[in-house]
Amino acid sequence: MTRIASRVSQLHGEGALAVYARAKELEREGRSIIHLELGEPDFHPAAPVVDAVRNAVAEGRDRYCSTRGVPALREAIADYLKRTRRLDAVAEQVLVAPGCKMALALAMMALIEPGDEVLYPDPGFPIYPSFTRGLGATAVPFRLEEKNQFQPDTHEIARIITPRTSMIIFNSPNNPTGTVFSKAALQKIAELAKKHDLWILSDEVYARILFSGEYESIWSLPGMAERTVIIDGFSKSFAMTGWRLGYAVAPVIDAMDLLVLNTFTCAAEFTQVAAIEALRDSTNSVDAMVAEYRKRRDLFVAGLNRIPGFRCQVPDGAFYAWVSIEDTGLSAEEVQKLLLEEAGVAGIAGAAFGAGGRNYLRFSLVSARNLLDEALERMQRASVHWRAEVSR
Template structure:
């Protein structure tokens, strides 16, 4: 098709570094792949069986556009039981993944030229989704030497009359860091002072290794100011089900409902049924997931720190590691290329994650310890790490 028929906002857009890394990885038979944050754990059989039986019982039609009442009730119950926080049914909207939920939030929130502050390194879709909604991403670099905590003084200096929101993601992809409760409280104070919203991308809530996870919206005075994105993908090993949710005030839920009715209308009914079963079984399912990914993450942490020219902070959350490779004297892209060509190990260069990512790599430990051992053994044999 002639380029002139393509929307200008999509012309010249390059393939994301995440997608490019995955494509390269697919070309090697003996490749060990650390690029994709997709757990290799199959969804718990009880969830699958429950959803399968529900499909046979007739749950194969459209649901309410905001999601099944039964699922919204379970989400509300979850926040009450886990965090003693009240969430009304009119404050919950079920979405086709949290990624689609983020698009929906930004599409409903931003006017042309509105600014959204994004701490960097960040999950790459954030920036593109802000732009596609007509907004302007404003990047704030987080620093390793500051434990990747958000400096509220720097945050405040970035706020302008066009600033609409701040996106936070803790536990964090790609860094594997966690914002402390104190940092979250101080972020909230700045948000209230300047009347901006906080968009909390709460995707890895169970993978908080050093301190219990605290949803931003549960902190004093932040319920009115926080839009929360939740997901079943990582906390329940349900990536392929594409199911998530948004928690926001009722008037904003109604706006997103209207927007979404022109997009996908409602999340898949069978995935919603699976989410209901997942929430009800969480106390049986999640401990095993946390134990497995904690084991993997700390194994990779120990092996990475044995490589010359590499160091990585002790994992605080998620199943990602973000090792500093500046000691090799090479760029993140150069190290990633060498790993791929010489060791047949695929990682994502840090520059894929925005400002502050150069000099780092991201590894997703979504493969078992035996497979990782082989990968790190190969890496230790490379000249750049000797």
């Protein structure tokens, strides 16, 4: 009897893709849909990056290459992190992978033992608990609650650490809430990590998409570089989702490198060469994108807060609006369905990001401002379905 390994039954999918599939089906039926479900920038990479990949292929940079990533890119990443995040990392600590998710998976495979307990944010990126369970470990949520502006409650984290806890995973700015963890929270998490000898997996995929202040990485806090793995990449900051390019900065590169050798061998060389151009950012495309996301955030969040039954805090980073629908009297799944099927607006019911997302919907700010305006109008009209409940 052929059978599938039991670890696969521990894995979960991503809710966004199911909504996207239904939205596409409606479009095929001739319906107009505004897509705010996927976390995929509507921008494309800057022209010099596209030129660079074309040239790299033409020059024959399409061979197997170093398992850790081409040296020039690893140097460029270390330099970029110094410039943009004041990180004191060196190229020897960098490992390139096909996508942030793969860098995340390598780090988790290298560091998590079956039976370990791994703490993760709820709501948060659904792959953290899914892959933790796939590795035979227990995923233990810590809550990000609206009453705390979605900041972690570090007393709660301290309370749920046990002798089996081996790692705390988080991402700041957070997907889906957009929260940038405060310096105080990072310091407290760092203290706990040192006290209990824990790994920190700091997913910094949205570090550049920050609406105020400078990015603080937990890696930079005293004593943390030796127990922190940073995950970052090109999908979000450089709008290079389909290029599949991410990286880890870690004190355990040798272990991760062995996993690379046993699995995908190397990331494509031509994308790596072009990524050096992306990091150079000669057209200032990152700043331009972030400025546009800021305008979208301001417009959309203000508009959402005018819709009866909706409540949305202003996110400090990333490109999501995380909206409480508690006051509509409907479930998030019902609101998601009404918005998609009747109003033609695709967002995701928050339970896709953990139990803490039960009364929320996530909208991605990945459509142009005129479409966001249109989405707001459509949602305002759809709110007739729950307005009576709100005015009770």
